[in-house]
Amino acid sequence: MSYKIASPDEYLAITGMGIRNELKITKAAWVLPFQRCMRFSVQPRNYAMNLQAMTKEKLQFLLPVVFTVGPYVPVTTNRDIPESHYEEGGSATALMDPADALMKYAVLLAENADGKQTTQGLLEQKITSIVEGEVRVLVSSMTIEEIFTERELFKRRIHKNIQTELNQFGLLIYNSNLKELKDAPNSTYFESLSRKAHEGATNQARIDVADAQLRGNVGESDRKGQQEREIARIHAETAVQKTERDIERAQAVAKLNTREADLSRDVEIARVEARRALESKDEDLKRQVEVKRAAAELERLRAKDVVKASITREAQQQAADARAYEIQKSADASAYNTRVAAEARNFAAVQEADALLVAKIKEAEGIAAMADAYGKLAGAFGGPAGLLQYMMIEKGTYVELAKANAEAVRGMAPKISVWNTGSGGEGGAEGKTATDTMRNVYQMLPPLMTTINEQTGITLPEWQFGKMAATTNELAKAQKGGVNGE
Incomplete structure (x- = not known):
């Protein structure tokens, strides 16, 4: 495969594989295998x-x-x-x-x-x-x-x-x-025609020469006569023109002299008028000088009075400006102090508001933490009722209630419950054991809680009461077993 380029006065003719209509005419092309390329001018x-x-x-x-x-x-x-x-x-x-x-x-x-x-x-x-x-x-x-x-x-x-x-x-x-x-x-056809044309041309040339000579002689004589007539006419016209030029010259000289006299008179008149105009202008200038001198003197006197008045006015103005300045400075100082005090109050109010805001935020955070802790305690004590009873025990609320009840029934015939936790004569006080003491305490608590419930309506939680009852039963069984075992 090669790339062929034709020169400016050439073309390429390509035939072979891939060429439509079996022939392609171009100026430049790639020549592929199985293709033939022919250059032609x-x-x-x-x-x-x-x-x-x-x-x-x-x-x-x-x-x-x-x-x-x-x-x-x-x-x-x-x-x-x-x-x-x-x-x-x-x-x-x-x-x-x-x-x-x-x-x-x-x-x-x-x-x-x-x-x-x-x-x-x-x-x-x-x-x-x-x-x-x-x-x-x-x-x-x-x-x-x-x-x-x-x-x-x-x-x-x-x-x-x-x-x-x-x-x-x-x-x-x-x-x-x-x-x-x-x-x-x-064949001699064209030769004969050429000879005929040559002879005809020769004869015609001789006739043309004679005619030319005749026209030349006649023309020469005619030209000579025309030349002489033209020369005479030119001489006559020259003489007439010379006379006309002399007359025109004399007229021009007369006009020039008249014009010169007129110009001289005009110049003299203009000179006199100029001198008189100069004198009149000089008088006007003198009068204007006097007027300006008087005006200058008047202005000088006026300026003197004006200067004095200006000095007095400027002094008064400066004094007024000084008083105005002092008043302005005093007002500025007062306004500055007022502004500083207002800014201080605003700053203090802002600081106080910020502190109150922080306190409220801390208080809210504490309440939230306490509520979270109470929620966990409520979950541990079986619900809000259990938590409430725990807190009443923790805070001594029951003691306070007992005191209040005592004060309330003072002077009345209250219901008195007496519990006997066992015989005190067996063995005496010295014969009591720790188990007996705990049993007595637990045996006393249920009647006490029942009395509290009857008087206040407060019921101990089931888990607490249940544990106490179970403990009391166990202690009773242990005590009985011990007695029987003796």
């Missing part, structure tokens, strides 16, 4: 031919022609189309599509792929055969006089017919040159 070439043809009157002659032919490339525009491609009405003859033209031209060159003939030879053969055939067909339908008199039309027809045939090969005639017709072998 698009430069037009000149083809010179000496054609032999026969007119309608069976008159043979030679027609030397030179055609510039090349491929019709895509950059060609209407401006590039030769004038011979335009018909008499001004419209261009139908041309082929440039891309299609290059395709046809590449196909034409591909016919010489076997190398038996050069590309230039192949093109020359094709173009020569087309030109000869079209010229012979066109000449056979015209007379020699028509060829001479309608040479431009003859050229256009040849151009059109040949171009129509070259379209099938993608070729365009860029220029065509038809030279002078020549005699064919064994």
Whole structure:
């Protein structure tokens, strides 16, 4: 695989695998394996031919022609189309599509792929055969006089017919040159016409020379007469003009003298007027000076009084400013003290509020902690009632209640409960054991709690009462067992 680039006057023709329509025309492309690339030039070439043809009157002659032919490339525009491609009405003859033209031209060159003939030879053969055939067909339908008199039309027809045939090969005639017709072998037609034209031209030249000499002599004499008449006229006009110039000069001198006198008078009058104006201006200036001097004196006296008044006013103003300053300073000091006191009070109030806020927060935190602790105690004592009874025992509430009851029943006949915890005579006090003492205490508590419940409505918690009853029973059983065991 390789990358091919065509030069400015070349194109690339690529064939092979992957190419649509079996041929691709481009300026640059990658050439892949199983593809072939052919370079071909698009430069037009000149083809010179000496054609032999026969007119309608069976008159043979030679027609030397030179055609510039090349491929019709895509950059060609209407401006590039030769004038011979335009018909008499001004419209261009139908041309082929440039891309299609290059395709046809590449196909034409591909016919010489076997190398038996050069590309230039192949093109020359094709173009020569087309030109000869079209010229012979066109000449056979015209007379020699028509060829001479309608040479431009003859050229256009040849151009059109040949171009129509070259379209099938993608070729365009860029220029065509038809030279002078020549005699064919064994023919003297054009030589005779040339001799006739030469002799006619020679005789006409001699006649033209005689006519020219006649016109020259007559013209020379006429020119001499015209010259003399013109010179006399010029002299007369010169004399008249000289006299007119002298009169005009004298008139100009008189006008100049009159003008000078007028100017002198005007200058003298202007000088007198200027002197009088100067004197009047001087008097005005003196009067203005006196007026200004008096005004200055008046202003001086006035300024003196004004200065005194200004000094007095400024002194009074300064005294007033000093008093105002003292008053302002006193007011500023009072306002400052008031502001400082207010700021101190505000600060103290803020500090007090902050301290109260902190105390409240601490108190709330303590209450919350106490509530949390009471909640845990309530859970431990079987509920709020158990906690309440525990706290009453802890705080001595029952003792206070007993005292209150005693005070309440003083002077009354209260219900008195007497408990006997056992015989005190057996063994005496000395014979009591620790078990007996504990049993007596526990035996005393249930009647006591019952009495409290009857008088206050307070009931000990079930867990406490249950434990006491169980302990009392165990002690009684132990005591009984001990007695029986003795």
